Amino acid sequence: MTAPALVLTDSHAHVDGPEFDADRDQVLARARAAGVRRIVVIGAVGEPASAERAVALAERDPDVFATVATHPHDAGKMTADWWAVHERLATHPRVVAIGETGLDYYYDHSARDAQADAFRRFVALARQVGKPVVCHVRDAHAEARAILAEEGAAEVGGVIHCFTGTPDDAAAYVAMGFHVSFSGIVTYKNAQPIRDAARRVPLDRILVETDCPYLAPVPVRGRRNEPAYVVHTAAVVAREAGIELAALAAATVANTARIFRFPPADPA
Numbered sequence: 418m419t420a421p422a423l424v425l426t427d428s429h430a431h432v433d434g435p436e437f438d439a440d441r442d443q444v445l446a447r448a449r450a451a452g453v454r455r456i457v458v459i460g461a462v463g464e465p466a467s468a469e470r471a472v473a474l475a476e477r478d479p480d481v482f483a484t485v486a487t488h489p490h491d492a493g494k495m496t497a498d499w500w501a502v503h504e505r506l507a508t509h510p511r512v513v514a515i516g517e518t519g520l521d522y523y524y525d526h527s528a529r530d531a532q533a534d535a536f537r538r539f540v541a542l543a544r545q546v547g548k549p550v551v552c553h554v555r556d557a558h559a560e561a562r563a564i565l566a567e568e569g570a571a572e573v574g575g576v577i578h579c580f581t582g583t584p585d586d587a588a589a590y591v592a593m594g595f596h597v598s599f600s601g602i603v604t605y606k607n608a609q610p611i612r613d614a615a616r617r618v619p620l621d622r623i624l625v626e627t628d629c630p631y632l633a634p635v636p637v638r639g640r641r642n643e644p645a646y647v648v649h650t651a652a653v654v655a656r657e658a659g660i661e662l663a664a665l666a667a668a669t670v671a672n673t674a675r676i677f678r679f680p681p682a683d684p685a
């Protein structure tokens with residue numbers, strides 16, 4: 418069998434979720450066939466069962482890695498028991514980062530104080546275990562940068578995932594040492610500011626992701642998203658960067674492996 422011409426990494430996928438219960442193995446097989454060799458599964462939606470599922474997936478598949486935290490949407494519901502699960506899983510060898518955590522002042526599903534408190538605690542946990550932090554930030558970039566600075570997050574680094582800020586926000590995160598990850602949103606017609614932001618991120622700091630099952634990129638927008646579709650997002654980021662897709666793909670694979678400290682890949 419010949420290896421796929423293009424290799425990509427999906428740096429942020431929620432394939433642990435119920436949307437994939439019926440066909441998870443086929444979804445992972447399609448990803449591999451499309452060249453999406455490695456996938457970071459984000460175990461952070463709702464109860465820590467999400468974190469447990471992400472870790473279980475990473476334990477059985479050497480190309481799947483997990484993160485653990487409680488999403489800012491659910492920060493207000495976090496209990497001491499939830500926290501104990503995250504603390505235990507944080508040191509698991511297949512857990513490559515703490516996240517997603519952060520601030521979402523667009524939806525405000527949890528009180529802002531609760532979001533900020535959880536964000537600070539998860540950054541502290543990331544520093545404690547020496548792993549990077551995956552940040553979800555919407556309409557709260559200045560506030561998020563203040564917390565990242567106050568909590569010393571640059572010591573472990575991390576990713577601002579599904580970036581939706583301004584080009585200046587992107588540049589500010591890069592200046593702080595962070596990576597910036599682009600989702601299918603960058604392919605949407607009305608997302609010119611996000612494409613402008615992509616041009617402000619150096620090639621060695623850019624990641625691509627699906628954030629599936631939502632935010633499927635053009636031309637599959639509206640469908641359930643899955644890791645195989647990350648190529649469409651990578652193609653738009655490459656175009657904005659003025660480089661070949663293969664070069665963008667290689668850079669994002671290397672960046673993702675470096676920030677999450679993946680072991681060397683086995684030959685495909």
Ligand SMILES: [Zn+2]
Pocket residue numbers: 517553578579
């Ligand atoms: Zn998110």
Ligand SMILES: [Zn+2]
Pocket residue numbers: 429431459517628
């Ligand atoms: Zn996510």
